[in-house]
Amino acid sequence: MQIYADNAATTRMSEAAIQTMTETMQTWYGNPSSLYLIGQRAKEKLEEARKEIAQVINAEPREIIFTSGGSESDNQALLTAAMNGKKRGKTHIVSSAFEHHAILHTLKKLEKNGFEVTLLPVHSNGIVRTDELEAALREDTCLVTIMTANNEIGTVQPIGEIGEICRRHGVVFHTDGVQAVGHLPIDVKAQNIDMLSASAHKFHGPKGVGFLYVRKGIVIHNLIEGGAQERGKRAGTENLPGIAAMTTALKESAAAMEKNNAHMEKIRDYLIQGLSEIPHSALNGDARKRLAGNVNFSFEGIEGESILILLDQRGISASSGSACTSGALDPSHVLLSIGRIHDVAHGSLRLTIGETITKEEADYIIHSVKEVVAHLRSFSPVWRDLTEGKKEFILK
Numbered sequence: 001m002q003i004y005a006d007n008a009a010t011t012r013m014s015e016a017a018i019q020t021m022t023e024t025m026q027t028w029y030g031n032p033s034s035l036y037l038i039g040q041r042a043k044e045k046l047e048e049a050r051k052e053i054a055q056v057i058n059a060e061p062r063e064i065i066f067t068s069g070g071s072e073s074d075n076q077a078l079l080t081a082a083m084n085g086k087k088r089g090k091t092h093i094v095s096s097a098f099e100h101h102a103i104l105h106t107l108k109k110l111e112k113n114g115f116e117v118t119l120l121p122v123h124s125n126g127i128v129r130t131d132e133l134e135a136a137l138r139e140d141t142c143l144v145t146i147m148t149a150n151n152e153i154g155t156v157q158p159i160g161e162i163g164e165i166c167r168r169h170g171v172v173f174h175t176d177g178v179q180a181v182g183h184l185p186i187d188v189k190a191q192n193i194d195m196l197s198a199s200a201h202k203f204h205g206p207k208g209v210g211f212l213y214v215r216k217g218i219v220i221h222n223l224i225e226g227g228a229q230e231r232g233k234r235a236g237t238e239n240l241p242g243i244a245a246m247t248t249a250l251k252e253s254a255a256a257m258e259k260n261n262a263h264m265e266k267i268r269d270y271l272i273q274g275l276s277e278i279p280h281s282a283l284n285g286d287a288r289k290r291l292a293g294n295v296n297f298s299f300e301g302i303e304g305e306s307i308l309i310l311l312d313q314r315g316i317s318a319s320s321g322s323a324c325t326s327g328a329l330d331p332s333h334v335l336l337s338i339g340r341i342h343d344v345a346h347g348s349l350r351l352t353i354g355e356t357i358t359k360e361e362a363d364y365i366i367h368s369v370k371e372v373v374a375h376l377r378s379f380s381p382v383w384r385d386l387t388e389g390k391k392e393f394i395l396k
Contacts, residue, residue, distance in 0.1 A: 002315040003361050007202075007293060008151055008179060008352035009319060014204040014249055021206060021245035032238055033229060046240055049247040053211060056254050057196065058187045065212045065220070065230050066243050070178035071102040073197035073212035076223040076234070077174045078106045078145060080195070080214065082115060083221045084172070085142020092141045096120045096128050097337040099147055100176055104333075120146075124339050126155035126285035134165050144173050148180035152334040152350060153285035154294025156184065163192030172218065178202055178210075182253035183261070183291060188213055200242065205249035209242035260355035264292035267357050271295045274366035278373055280386075280395045284335060284348065295351040298340060300395045301383030302347045302376040310372045311349075316365060319350045343382065344394050 004012070013021075028045040030038035051061045067073045078093075085091060095107060097119045107117045118136045120128055128146055137144075144166050149156045159175055166173035174195035177186060181196070182203025188196060195218070199210035214220055226235025253260075268290075272283055275297050284296040299307070304320030311318055320332075331345035340348075351365065377383040385391045 001361070001364055003317065003365060005316060005318045005351045005353050005365065007354045008350065010201045010207065011204045011354065013206055013245070014252055016252055017205050017245040017249040020248040021241045024241040024244040028240055028244070032240060033227065042240055045244060046238055049243045052247050053250060056250055057181070057213060058189050059213050060216060062231070063213055063216055065214060065234050066238055067210050067212050067234060068208055069201070069210035070176065070197050070199035072223065073199070073210050074100070074102040074176055075106050076212055076221070077195040077197060077214070078103065078110065078143065079223055080218065080221045081143035081172045081174060082110050084219055088142070090140045090142035091115045092118070092138050094118045094120065094133065094136045094141060094144045096122055096146055098122050098126065098150055098334040099145070100151055100178070103145055103147070103176055122337050126150060126153050126338050127289060128157050128162070130158055130161045130165060133162060137169050137171060141169070141171050144171055145176070147176040149184065149291050150285070150334060151179050152332055153296045153338070154291035154352070155285040156180070156289050156291065159193070160191040167192040179291065182250055183257065183293070185257070188215070194218060200246035200249060203249055203253040205246040206242045209239050209246050256355070261292040264353055264355060264357065267353060267359065267362050268292060268295055270359065270362050271351065271365060274362070275369060278370055280393055282395045284338065284340070293353045295353070297349050298335065298344050298395065299347045299349065299373050300344055300393060301380050301386055302373060304346055304348045306376050307349050307369070307372055310375070311368060314368045316368055320348050341394060
């Protein structure tokens with residue numbers, strides 16, 4: 001049995017998105033910046049995609065900028081807010097301790113350039129507390145950037161409440177929506193979102209394409225200089241086949257969201273129940289306020305990488321954290337931010353299921369994880385010390 005359970009890392013392209021991409025390559029192959037007919041037809045296709053994506057998140061077409069994906073969108077959003085704030089003497093930024101590295105690394109760069117950053121705790125349930133966020137705002141705060149849903153533990157933040165607080169205090173609010181767009185309802189107006197990042201390959205679109213929503217009235221600062229594409233705010237010939245495929249995938253995901261989430265939530269909770277039967281294990285993040293397809297567990301006494309290798313041999317593709325940092329030896333900063341100690345954080349498993357998951361596959365995952373954990377613990381010196389009482393268990 002082959003089971004792909006790493007959809008937070010990337011999703012398989014939908015057949016409709018593949019068909020759209022191929023058709024666009026063959027039919028709308030012109031450069032949208034060209035004046036002749038073939039180019040103008042490509043331009044029409046581009047603007048049609050912009051309009052359709054805007055409709056999904058309740059934005060205006062001119063508020064959508066096409067990018068290469070989530071990391072670029074995050075970088076441009078933070079640069080935009082920071083530079084605009086600096087012009088007004090505002091150089092303070094509020095974020096959270098468990099943001100994606102596209103945010104955290106950009107914030108570190110801004111700190112080197114005179115900005116001050118406050119990273120809010122996310123506590124054991126992986127949720128930002130709005131009272132702590134509001135208390136962190138200052139007169140010189142130019143930006144709040146909080147992800148909509150965490151890429152590792154799947155916890156969903158109170159984005160609407162955060163947006164309302166920021167709007168009331170006159171602070172720009174950006175949210176990294178990479179894990180959320182296509183999986184959660186997004187309404188940028190109702191949620192008071194000023195900027196939103198998205199990436200197509202997280203909702204069955206192609207890799208290498210995404211978008212940044214920027215509310216009308218915000219002066220956009222360029223990350224990539226060159227031509228006049230995207231109203232001069234993002235140079236480079238637009239990836240029209242990718243953009244068209246992304247649009248198809250997003251419309252598909254939005255239309256089936258309620259049905260898909262209901263199915264995945266049922267299987268997710270079944271997986272959580274089954275894995276909770278493993279002694280000295282714990283679910284990471286809030287049990288309910290999480291993405292429908294996310295299950296993240298820590299197992300004491302073993303290493304997460306070993307779990308992945310043995311599960312892969314059984315046909316199960318999973319991860320121990322974010323794919324962006326899978327080569328790192330340090331434990332997940334996300335798990336550390338919710339209070340997991342290093343030894344426990346190392347023994348983590350992230351399962352991110354898709355809408356096609358079956359109960360039979362869930363049973364196979366539960367059975368396989370139980371066997372793999374028991375096998376690894378059977379020769380783990382850490383587990384031996386724990387069971388012999390030389391060390392105390394952390395996960396009761």
